[in-house]
Amino acid sequence: MNTIDKFNSHVMQSYGRYPLVMEKGSGRRCKDENGTEYIDFGSGIGTNSLGYCDEKWADAVCTQVRTLQHSSNYYYTKVQADFAEKLCGISGYKSVFFCNSGAEANECAIKVARKYSFDKYGKGRHTIITLVNSFHGRTIATLSATGQDVFHNYFFPFVEGFVNVTANDIADLKAKLDDTVCAVMLEYVQGEGGVNVLGQEFVDAVYELCAQKDILVIADEVQTGVGRTGKFLAGEHFGKKADITTLAKGIAGGLPMGACLVNEKCSGVLTAGTHGSTFGGNPIACAGGLAVLDRVGGDGFLEEVTKKSEFIKSELGKCGEVESITGLGLMIGVKLKSKDAHDVAQKALDRGLLVLTAKEKVRLLPPLTISYDELKDGLKILIEILEE
Numbered sequence: 280m281n282t283i284d285k286f287n288s289h290v291m292q293s294y295g296r297y298p299l300v301m302e303k304g305s306g307r308r309c310k311d312e313n314g315t316e317y318i319d320f321g322s323g324i325g326t327n328s329l330g331y332c333d334e335k336w337a338d339a340v341c342t343q344v345r346t347l348q349h350s351s352n353y354y355y356t357k358v359q360a361d362f363a364e365k366l367c368g369i370s371g372y373k374s375v376f377f378c379n380s381g382a383e384a385n386e387c388a389i390k391v392a393r394k395y396s397f398d399k400y401g402k403g404r405h406t407i408i409t410l411v412n413s414f415h416g417r418t419i420a421t422l423s424a425t426g427q428d429v430f431h432n433y434f435f436p437f438v439e440g441f442v443n444v445t446a447n448d449i450a451d452l453k454a455k456l457d458d459t460v461c462a463v464m465l466e467y468v469q470g471e472g473g474v475n476v477l478g479q480e481f482v483d484a485v486y487e488l489c490a491q492k493d494i495l496v497i498a499d500e501v502q503t504g505v506g507r508t509g510k511f512l513a514g515e516h517f518g519k520k521a522d523i524t525t526l527a528k529g530i531a532g533g534l535p536m537g538a539c540l541v542n543e544k545c546s547g548v549l550t551a552g553t554h555g556s557t558f559g560g561n562p563i564a565c566a567g568g569l570a571v572l573d574r575v576g577g578d579g580f581l582e583e584v585t586k587k588s589e590f591i592k593s594e595l596g597k598c599g600e601v602e603s604i605t606g607l608g609l610m611i612g613v614k615l616k617s618k619d620a621h622d623v624a625q626k627a628l629d630r631g632l633l634v635l636t637a638k639e640k641v642r643l644l645p646p647l648t649i650s651y652d653e654l655k656d657g658l659k660i661l662i663e664i665l666e667e
């Protein structure tokens with residue numbers, strides 16, 4: 280039986296997959312099982328931040344595999360301590376909880392926010408405001424948080440205590456910030472929702488109104504974090520630092536890792552026995568994460584991300600089929616005039632370029648380490664398709 284048939288016979292068909300069997304990768308290119316090569320403008324899905332099988336990252340991971348692959352969180356490991364210290368240092372947060380995915384990082388953020396409020400104000404102050412068009416994950420709680428009706432089917436009952444506000448609508452925000460609210464949760468750039476950058480005025484209003492009432496701000500930086508937007512955290516573009524920030528996707532270069540970072544005010548909220556994860560802070564994932572932070576935190580790295588972003592935007596801006604370009608850094612949404620983004624993605628794949636989509640847009644999340652030659656080669660394919 281071929282791979283696709285075997286796969287479909289035994290793996291639940293919960294994804295609409297492209298008929299491509301990925302076999303290996305090196306640098307910013309990957310190969311399918313027939314040996315066809317692709318330039319990957321999606322970094323997997325924002326995960327392979329250093330590209331495929333980066334040498335230093337692979338060395339760090341392999342060394343850890345041969346040293347200690349896992350231990351219970353009832354003990355300490357040096358590699359988790361090193362990663363936590365480095366991550367808190369670079370992000371400016373007090374402490375971190377490690378888990379394995381973006382949804383889990385958001386679950387942790389939700390628990391921290393609710394317990395912070397419960398400890399200080401007692402019951403009833405549990406509502407979390409999230410934005411229309413947001414995406415926070417696939418667990419029942421994070422689906423409940425997600426502000427898109429398409430996700431609110433089949434799995435009833437959803438979790439109570441989430442209220443949606445329209446992004447950039449300050450009046451709507453004011454109206455819903457009642458005495459039951461403990462936190463506002465936002466993505467500075469909505470990823471799955473269509474690469475929509477929040478307005479500065481709205482972000483200012485969120486922080487101001489929340490500060491007045493000791494309401495926490497949670498930034499879901501699962502997609503935007505760890506250098507993706509040209510800053511270590513996207514909040515830096517807005518001059519803001521959330522009480523809680525969640526990270527995943529690119530944080531460990533393609534290994535399962537999620538992190539929930541908290542400031543001083545929230546660092547004592549989770550006490551022994553209130554939260555946990557068997558694999559959270561896994562030594563191999565932490566070793567991969569350290570390799571990513573070494574690179575992303577290096578001199579000039581983030582400036583390069585910004586320059587590459589400008590190059591992509593200026594090249595795509597010359598293309599007549601492009602209606603508009605949104606996003607920050609190497610997180611780019613391309614709205615098309617007449618072409619369908621999914622058709623474009625399929626055609627690109629047929630010609631050796633992988634791109635993502637988000638709602639009606641083509642979405643680009645290239646590896647942060649992509650070279651100009653690879654960018655040029657990939658953009659040539661994409662622009663050719665758009666101009667046909």
Ligand SMILES: *Cc1c(COP(=O)(O)O)cnc(C)c1O
Pocket residue numbers: 379380381382383385414415416417466470471499500501502527528
């Ligand atoms: C991908 C994503 C998630 C979910 O992450 P998983 O690792 O799939 O659980 C949550 N929030 C945002 C903003 C994301 O982009």
